[in-house]
Amino acid sequence: MHDYIEINEKKVARGEDKLINLSIARLPTYTSIDLPVRVIRGENPGPVLLISGGLHGDEINGIEIIRRMLVKNILKPECGSVIAIPLMNVYGFIQNVRGVPDGKDINRSFPGSKSGSLANLVAYNIMKEIIPKVDYGIDFHTGGASRSNFPQIRCTFDVPENIELAKVFSPPVILHSKLIEKSFRKAAFKKGKQILVFETGESLRIDNFGIEEAIKGTQRLMKYLGMIQNAPEPQQTEIFEKSSWIRAKIAGLFHPKVVLGDNINKRQLLGRITDPYGNETVKVVSNYNGKVIGLNYNPVVHKGDAILHIANRAKP
CATH class of the missing domain: 3.40.630.10 (Zn peptidases)
Structure with a gap:
């Protein structure tokens, strides 16, 4: 010093x-x-x-x-x-x-x-x-x-x-x-x-x-x-080697069913995207086990927008 x-x-x-x-x-x-x-x-x-x-x-x-x-x-x-x-x-x-x-x-x-x-x-x-x-x-x-x-x-x-x-x-x-x-x-x-x-x-x-x-x-x-x-x-502390963003498959209004920090399972329902007129709903489902470390709070999303960030491979 x-x-x-x-x-x-x-x-x-x-x-x-x-x-x-x-x-x-x-x-x-x-x-x-x-x-x-x-x-x-x-x-x-x-x-x-x-x-x-x-x-x-x-x-x-x-x-x-x-x-x-x-x-x-x-x-x-x-x-x-x-x-x-x-x-x-x-x-x-x-x-x-x-x-x-x-x-x-x-x-x-x-x-x-x-x-x-x-x-x-x-x-x-x-x-x-x-x-x-x-x-x-x-x-x-x-x-x-x-x-x-x-x-x-x-x-x-x-x-x-x-x-x-x-x-x-x-x-x-x-x-x-x-x-x-x-x-x-x-x-x-x-x-x-x-x-x-x-x-x-x-x-x-x-x-x-x-x-x-x-x-x-x-x-x-x-x-x-x-x-x-x-x-x-x-x-x-949970340690993860990998993470992935889940992106919107359609444009519309995003309604999450999870919160930051939630542990999630493969095929779990994470939310829904609806159109503004009540005619269409698309489920957002997890492809893997992991943890929610990022969440889009803007309900209005376009196709391809990042909506959920999932840490999905824990380090042994």
Whole structure:
């Protein structure tokens, strides 16, 4: 552990707690948009843990998870340091959208470019100023528009340390998720950093159950890394190697018969899709045993829309 962590030419010594504004770019109005970065350091040596949220601007749960931990002083380590970035996509947050004003997804823009678009600029600054300083990270996410996720850690089972950290976090579900090109997680992995992705709830909605699961998991991980002494006891976690989306066979109104977290059986009725006029009903039936980890809450669906996400192959 270094005596100082330096971000944007500002130094934070052991035992200090500082807010650093990382300049990203400016709007057409010449209004500057900065990325607020909180650096919280313990007095004693230890690892540096990144806690990040809001990479997609409409994913509010990650922002709220970190806000609550900051307010409750949960992220104050005895050993090591925490770098907390509640809101990485300020642009998207302002407009309640996933991406940035040019329509691009920051999480498909890494490692970014100093001379690129807004998405590339955000990615570039995170990779240049933040990632070199950290050892581990938790990136908090939320389901897409109208699609809610059951609390889950996504990690790659191909990297033993990655799944070990996920087990320590002890969420309700751990799901194998390969490293995706140009994603934050893969760009960090190429730099030797282990990043877990936690998913819960749906965009623009607060999911208190998932938020509390995230907070307890973060405490468990910090204890495992030797940063704090006390954390909630681990819970039973279900681990899945595979998942699949069930898609609508027709357009209409979707009426689910299951809820997030339900265990389901092959050939079980999961819901129905009806037309608006009372003339047609199509059953939605499971093709396998599994667990509901994602659910589309928008009743109006088109043919081919993803309506249920099923984790369907448990790891022994």
